[in-house]
Amino acid sequence: MTREMTGAEMVIQALKDQGVEHIFGYPGGAVLPIYDELFQQDQIEHILVRHEQGAGHAAEGYARSTGKCGVALATSGPGATNMVTPLTDAMMDSVPIVCITGQVPTHLIGSDGFQECDTVGITRPCTKYNWLVRDVNDLPRVLHEAFYIATTGRPGPVVVDIPKDVQFAVGTYEGPQNGRARTGYEGYRPQVKGDRDAIRKAMDLIATAKKPVFYTGGGVINSGTAACQLLRELVRATGFPITSTLMGLGAYPASDKQWLGMLGMHGTYEANLAMHDCDVMVNIGARFDDRITGRTDAFSPNSKKIHIDIDPSSINKVIRVDVPILGDVAHVLEEMVRLWPSVSHQVDKTALKSWWSEIDHWRSRDSLRYRPNDKVIMPQYAIQRLYELTKDRETYITTEVGQHQMWAAQFYGFEEPNRWMTSGGLGTMGYGLPAALGVQVAHRDALVIDIAGDASVQMTMQEISTAVQYELPMKIFILNNSYMGMVRQWQQLLHGNRLSHSYSEALPDFVKLAEAYGAVGIRAEKPDELDDAIREMINVKRPVIFDCVVANLANCFPMIPSGKAHNEMLLGDDVPEQEMSTAIDEEGKMLV
Amino acid sequence: MNAQLQPTGSAYFLTDLGNEVETHTLSVVVTNEPGVLARVIGLFSGRGYNIDSLTVSETQHEKHLSRITIVTTGLPSVLEQIRHQLDRLVPVHQVADLTVEGGDPLERELALAKVAGTGEARLEALRLAQAFGATTEDATLESFVFQLAGRPREIERFIDLMSEIGLVEVSRTGIAAVTRGAEGIK
Ligand SMILES: Cc1ncc(C[n+]2csc(CCOP(=O)(O)OP(=O)(O)O)c2C)c(N)n1
Ligand SMILES: [Mg+2]
Numbered sequence: 001m002t003r004e005m006t007g008a009e010m011v012i013q014a015l016k017d018q019g020v021e022h023i024f025g026y027p028g029g030a031v032l033p034i035y036d037e038l039f040q041q042d043q044i045e046h047i048l049v050r051h052e053q054g055a056g057h058a059a060e061g062y063a064r065s066t067g068k069c070g071v072a073l074a075t076s077g078p079g080a081t082n083m084v085t086p087l088t089d090a091m092m093d094s095v096p097i098v099c100i101t102g103q104v105p106t107h108l109i110g111s112d113g114f115q116e117c118d119t120v121g122i123t124r125p126c127t128k129y130n131w132l133v134r135d136v137n138d139l140p141r142v143l144h145e146a147f148y149i150a151t152t153g154r155p156g157p158v159v160v161d162i163p164k165d166v167q168f169a170v171g172t173y174e175g176p177q178n179g180r181a182r183t184g185y186e187g188y189r190p191q192v193k194g195d196r197d198a199i200r201k202a203m204d205l206i207a208t209a210k211k212p213v214f215y216t217g218g219g220v221i222n223s224g225t226a227a228c229q230l231l232r233e234l235v236r237a238t239g240f241p242i243t244s245t246l247m248g249l250g251a252y253p254a255s256d257k258q259w260l261g262m263l264g265m266h267g268t269y270e271a272n273l274a275m276h277d278c279d280v281m282v283n284i285g286a287r288f289d290d291r292i293t294g295r296t297d298a299f300s301p302n303s304k305k306i307h308i309d310i311d312p313s314s315i316n317k318v319i320r321v322d323v324p325i326l327g328d329v330a331h332v333l334e335e336m337v338r339l340w341p342s343v344s345h346q347v348d349k350t351a352l353k354s355w356w357s358e359i360d361h362w363r364s365r366d367s368l369r370y371r372p373n374d375k376v377i378m379p380q381y382a383i384q385r386l387y388e389l390t391k392d393r394e395t396y397i398t399t400e401v402g403q404h405q406m407w408a409a410q411f412y413g414f415e416e417p418n419r420w421m422t423s424g425g426l427g428t429m430g431y432g433l434p435a436a437l438g439v440q441v442a443h444r445d446a447l448v449i450d451i452a453g454d455a456s457v458q459m460t461m462q463e464i465s466t467a468v469q470y471e472l473p474m475k476i477f478i479l480n481n482s483y484m485g486m487v488r489q490w491q492q493l494l495h496g497n498r499l500s501h502s503y504s505e506a507l508p509d510f511v512k513l514a515e516a517y518g519a520v521g522i523r524a525e526k527p528d529e530l531d532d533a534i535r536e537m538i539n540v541k542r543p544v545i546f547d548c549v550v551a552n553l554a555n556c557f558p559m560i561p562s563g564k565a566h567n568e569m570l571l572g573d574d575v576p577e578q579e580m581s582t583a584i585d586e587e588g589k590m591l592v
Numbered sequence: 593m594n595a596q597l598q599p600t601g602s603a604y605f606l607t608d609l610g611n612e613v614e615t616h617t618l619s620v621v622v623t624n625e626p627g628v629l630a631r632v633i634g635l636f637s638g639r640g641y642n643i644d645s646l647t648v649s650e651t652q653h654e655k656h657l658s659r660i661t662i663v664t665t666g667l668p669s670v671l672e673q674i675r676h677q678l679d680r681l682v683p684v685h686q687v688a689d690l691t692v693e694g695g696d697p698l699e700r701e702l703a704l705a706k707v708a709g710t711g712e713a714r715l716e717a718l719r720l721a722q723a724f725g726a727t728t729e730d731a732t733l734e735s736f737v738f739q740l741a742g743r744p745r746e747i748e749r750f751i752d753l754m755s756e757i758g759l760v761e762v763s764r765t766g767i768a769a770v771t772r773g774a775e776g777i778k
Contacts, residue, residue: 120627125638129682132626149682185623187685313676316669 028075030102056086092425153190218247219285400456430459
């Protein structure tokens with residue numbers, strides 16, 4: 001379709017042509033023409049947030065829970081700078097976001113005009129790509145290209161910066177399929193199919209492994225539901241153990257007997273020791289992040305490593321691998337599942353059996369164990385109860401960042417992909433509440449819960465007002481320990497228990513705060529009132545802030561201290577107070 | 593197995609570089625559009641890679657393609673990362689490591705050197721320039737501007753010598769490079 005229209009109309013038309021149903025945004029002078037066009041149509045629903053950061057994280061939650069592209073809209077200057085955190089977050093966690101920003105008119109660019117900032121300059125390192133569109137006739141191509149680049153290859157955020165005069169200017173609109181190449185950039189060709197020889201080589205390694213482990217990450221989820229299905233088939237066919245990063249939870253069902261739990265800094269004993277002792281490691285869509293590897297020179301010293309990733313720069317970045325396979329996880333897994341019957345006769349069943357008995361021995365340590373308490377709510381217990389009371393519903397979980405995030409990852413079992421939204425790479429406090437908003441917009445009838453911390457939740461609390469406005473019945477479940485618990489835990493470990501500024505002084509009364517916003521406030525302070533309070537939260541069809549008052553000083557274990565190897569984990573029951581302060585050595589203290 | 597390998601770019605990079613670093617010349621073909629050079633340079637500074645020399649110019653006008661030549665130093669694994677990270681940039685069409693692919697690529701640079709002085713120093717400057725095959729682009733009674741094109745190391749030596757006898761300023765283009773033989777990168 002070709003038609004004359006203004007730049008602002010083009011924006012709306014392109015969004016429609018790209019199948020966008022919801023966008024998250026906040027108006028201002030430099031985007032008023034676009035808002036005017038939004039007003040005159042009702043195909044796209046605009047969700048008015050309270051802060052642009054909220055729009056960005058909401059778009060992330062929307063994208064991660066649907067597999068679609070999230071869209072955010074902000075004005076120039078402060079609107080654009082407020083987007084920097086969610087863009088960086090989406091960049092780190094490979095979330096497809098198209099962010100449209102207004103810019104001062106082209107003739108004012110560079111003059112320090114009112115609400116001018118160098119948006120493409122500021123967002124260059126935190127986007128997959130960005131454009132400043134100076135000519136209205138480039139706008140349709142750029143907008144379609146933006147969706148294409150955000151969603152293909154390794155997904156990521158993009159920014160389209162549109163000066164106000166370009167929004168008013170009239171040009172020729174072309175639809176996405178109008179004979180144009182999908183991108184003018186010849187160098188942009190994500191490799192989808194894996195190399196056959198490499199896959200064959202990998203299959204031979206896998207079939208002859210004596211101590212194999214699957215180590216999966218967010219790439220499986222990004223690759224789509226087919227990838228998750230194929231992963232399940234391959235893992236079940238091989239009978240091998242499987243663990244996953246924080247980002248990959250849900251790709252493989254947590255209730256399955258081959259599941260070892262999450263790995264990494266706060267992963268289970270069995271998952272980390274299996275990684276350390278394995279002889280063949282199959283990394284599928286994970287990136288050897290430092291939270292996973294611990295000390296790299298002691299990382300899984302005796303294994304051959306296979307790494308499947310769509311991004312060539314992720315391969316051999318941190319850990320040298322033996323068989324790199326560049327390609328989309330779903331395509332590669334499909335090939336692997338197809339090849340498995342032709343190599344499976346080589347499997348050493350006896351070796352596999354003794355590997356499993358080794359793993360079972362580690363499992364029996366029960367590394368997530370904690371001391372139950374019948375007077376105060378233990379945070380782990382709160383997550384366990386939340387899980388038990390919500391697992392049979394269509395439930396989506398988001399989190400903030402801190403101990404509560406790790407407890408959620410450890411104690412909430414995910415059976416399906418796209419049900420778990422957390423800020424992994426950037427670790428953004430304030431992510432979970434607006435992300436939950438975005439998830440609830442995409443899944444109106446689902447149960448959406450942000451497992452929050454008392455400190456994090458105050459970073460983007462204002463979005464509860466958005467939830468009230470749009471009648472989004474999301475639940476903010478605060479594990480209120482009156483501390484920045486994770487900071488305090490590190491201060492206990494690293495800084496002689498000097499709790500510098502990690503106490504949550506002057507906390508608001510979260511129940512009253514909820515009521516002030518027109519939401520529902522619920523509080524639980526004792527273990528025996530918890531279940532009823534959670535049930536009440538589920539049954540209220542309105543936004544809820546749940547103040548779950550938990551044990552103040554609980555710490556999150558197991559833990560691999562910085563600079564240590566996987567087999568040097570701290571377990572909860574063997575860390576007496578005095579040992580906490582010596583658990584990390586001088587070199588480790590330098591690390592984050 | 594990883595015990596012998598150097599981890600790169602991670603927070604756990606506790607081992608020192610040693611002297612295994614190598615210097616490589618990369619050729620990067622990019623779409624010539626606003627911001628593309630900032631993208632490439634930002635990648636190097638943001639990820640802590642070195643730039644020893646950088647030159648850029650549009651080389652294919654009809655296709656709006658520019659060629660960026662970068663000389664960089666790092667561990668082999670870091671150099672591999674640099675290549676992949678560059679390749680990941682959307683407007684990058686091609687990345688070639690000339691030092692790997694071309695064995696011994698041709699690398700040339702041009703320098704303009706202003707030398708001031710009188711008497712014996714002035715004569716010596718002129719003699720040196722002649723010996724290096726530099727041309728005289730400007731002259732006054734107390735100064736010369738010499739132009740020298742050649743291997744970077746030769747230019748380095750020329751400038752070192754001139755600095756003893758009145759070098760006032762120097763401007764260098766940075767390195768242009770191509771592989772030897774019939775094959776071209778684009
Ligand atoms: C925006 C931002 N600022 C600072 C940090 C560093 N940080 C990590 S966890 C944490 C404390 C979180 O406290 P809370 O939300 O109460 O969670 P808890 O650990 O107590 O469960 C802080 C300050 C961060 N991750 N993000
Ligand atoms: Mg807290």
